[in-house]
Amino acid sequence: MNQSQPPTAPADAAPPPLTPALLARLHAVCGHDHVYTDADQLRTYESDGLLQYRSTPGAVVLPASAAEVRDVVRACSDAGVPWVARGAGSGLSGGALPVAQGVLIALTRMRAVLEVDLPNQRIVVQPGVTNTEVSLAVGPTHFYPPDPSSQIVCSIGGNVAENSGGAHCFKYGFTTNYVTGLEIVLADGAVVTLGGKELDHPGYDLLGAFVGSEGTLGICTSVTLRVIPVPEAIKTMVAFFDTTAQAGEAVSEIVSGGVIPGAIEMMDNLTIQAAEQAVGAGFPTDVGAALIIELDGSSVECEACFDDVVAICERNGAIGIRIAEDEADRALIWRTRKAAFAAMGRIASNYYVQDGVIPRTKLPEVLARIEQLSDEYGMRVANVFHAGDGNLHPLVLYDGEAEAAGAEELAGRIVEACVDAGGSITGEHGVGVDKKRYMPRMFEEPDLAAFQMLRCAFDPRGLANPGKVMPTPRLCGEVPGPYRRHPLERDGVAERF
């Protein structure tokens, strides 16, 4: 479509300020009240949830409809200006960091639930609807399982971009397992419908490619989600262990025994201390690990499995088990877990949240490595862990700006340890700007080239959220024509290795 045009410059070369002509078009599309260009207004949007990175866009626009989004994107396309989509701005990898002098498209005004279709277990929403609002809209009979900790504020559009998970995704899956349809706008302004309420639309699984693409393939204007019936019963317990290794053994035995808990979360001693100070749930602060296990499903199945789980914990050295007596007690246990990040403020002045994934069986060796790194850097590291799926959230604690660089370096060493253990640099926070430098630890050049093929199919000019995900800026160039050979290839000289 735009293949005849020259590719735009990579994001690192700062583009010129927005032209009056483009600003006039943005005003015409969104209305004067919904285009921000004053420095004070722009400042609100210069970071997302990862405050280490800041960049000031040329304008922030707040479209109110799919048509306005399309027209904003078309205006940017015509002007050759890059843009970034932003939901609630709660992301933790700098994925919604603006491009300097680019356009930031904030979707906070697109908060309508478009359709609730319970007979087909679907809901259609605009991207600015929050994660929690989706479950509320289909309750009390149904719910939407992915539940990132930020679910009260984070938007579905952001969840789609990041393929968000949460505490319950080991059993129920991630955002990508629940998105059945999307309406997207490509960077050239084309509106594309992918999937729908039905599963298995013929053709490439572009839904699967789009979810988790961190805003680099386009912007979604409507999202169709699968929702499921609420479980009949929920049983929650906390088991306390002397060591994280014992707790890890218990997790492995529970999972391999055929029980798939709704959630299984581990907190280490430092995390327990901080969370207990914040919430006061009565967790003992002298234990090595707390394992929160929640079983949900049919009552008979829950009851039958619960005794098994208790027995497994005891067999693996649990020194205490607390079973939630009622809904209030269950809420208290979860509040303790979900307060873990914020509670770090009580034991350190600053902290850096890391997000890595390891094969579950590598937990003891990776935790030992983290302890070693913690000693080496002289900084404390607290660990919170989605134990079922191996998603580790080490929190590097530090004091003051002087230690910030060291803390970040330590956090980087931790993700490297995750990759070395056969894991991933990110389980749910995304690559964004923050982790693109680690991408070469996981992916080699041909892998990155294949990623770029996908990106170029969607956005050959690189206007959608440039400078994210890929470790270095890349251009697309033209698609080779079907019958055009490179001269070297034609002469039989070419070797691509």
Next chain:
Amino acid sequence: MAHPANTIRGEAPATALDAAELLHACALERTAVRIAGSGTKAWGYPGAEPALRLQTTALHAIVEHNEGDLTAVLQPGVALGELDDVLAAAGQMLALDPPLGAHGKATVGGVIAAADSGPLRHRYGAPRDLVLGVTVALSDGTVAHAGGKVIKNVAGYDLAKLFSGSFGTLGLIAEVAVRLHPRPRSQATATGTTDDPATLATAAGVLAHSSLELQSLDVRWRSSLGMVLARFGGVAAGDQAAAARRLLSRAGVQAAAVEDDEPLWEAQRAAQRSAEGGAVVRVSGRPSQLADACVAAQVAGGSLVGRAALGVSWIALPAAAPGELVTSIARVRKVLAPSPCVVLDAPAYVRTHLDPWDHPEDAALVLMRRVKARFDPTATCNPAIFVGGI
């Protein structure tokens, strides 16, 4: 097969790199390559007969089985049935139970490339939901990886999903990392029968919206008689099946508990494929269309099996003159529009005289062509079989 296989050159590369080099050589020569596993699924447009057949028979290793992590790394030529035997020994399974084809030889690569699935999909998802990472051989001669070996991972683009269901048109899936599940400790099935499609759909809906934890929730419609089949797996499978039976009874169907349930489910799987000379149409519908789909199958003289809560059904039409099949399929599509009705098994005539993919010329197709053009610009891999003639 339109031509005897011996007129076509066959190659079975032993490594991903060999496969990529072969594809690249073909790309340079403009030789079309047909990528196939054991060849149990001749779906899509017949396409032109290729000069070369790339088979995955030499890529047949179970590379890793990480029992403690419930993951495995597999080469594409591994037969699903043989894999199941290996995993069963550890009390685990790859939760993919599509029909295994004529000789029971369906391969991991073929099933993933065709996005095929069976009754277990209700609980565990489709291939796209179970594949954690892929290694692909591309026609530019490179071998690329995406995803990883861990259950949770959002680093990089999800090419595993892009290649799942891509029918080999983007390149060869040379290795996959998959998520495994524990085998259920016990299983039990409740069934409900009725001769009224609307009652069948209602009864299936009651279970789909119940808080029972189903392993599979299927329906079938054959010879004016319908059945709901609900299977449970776990510690309390029998108790859950009993509860399902009560719900089915209340929904007005003839409910029963089935002890020896495996043959019932094997029949559900088998009904996703057609007899020689017949056709199978996969309906990507909505649960609310279930009664209409049953009626459409009956009017066309065929039968239906489906995943009730997912809205995906397979309508099998008995052997008939190809022209009649084309007419019948067109009628089914008209009744169930706009739900896509993809023709799977069918004589080549049928797959030539209608669009087997039931895909409109829309913006999504334009984008799919752009994806194809980036990954396989020379149209070397499985040309002209996929949507829009990709």
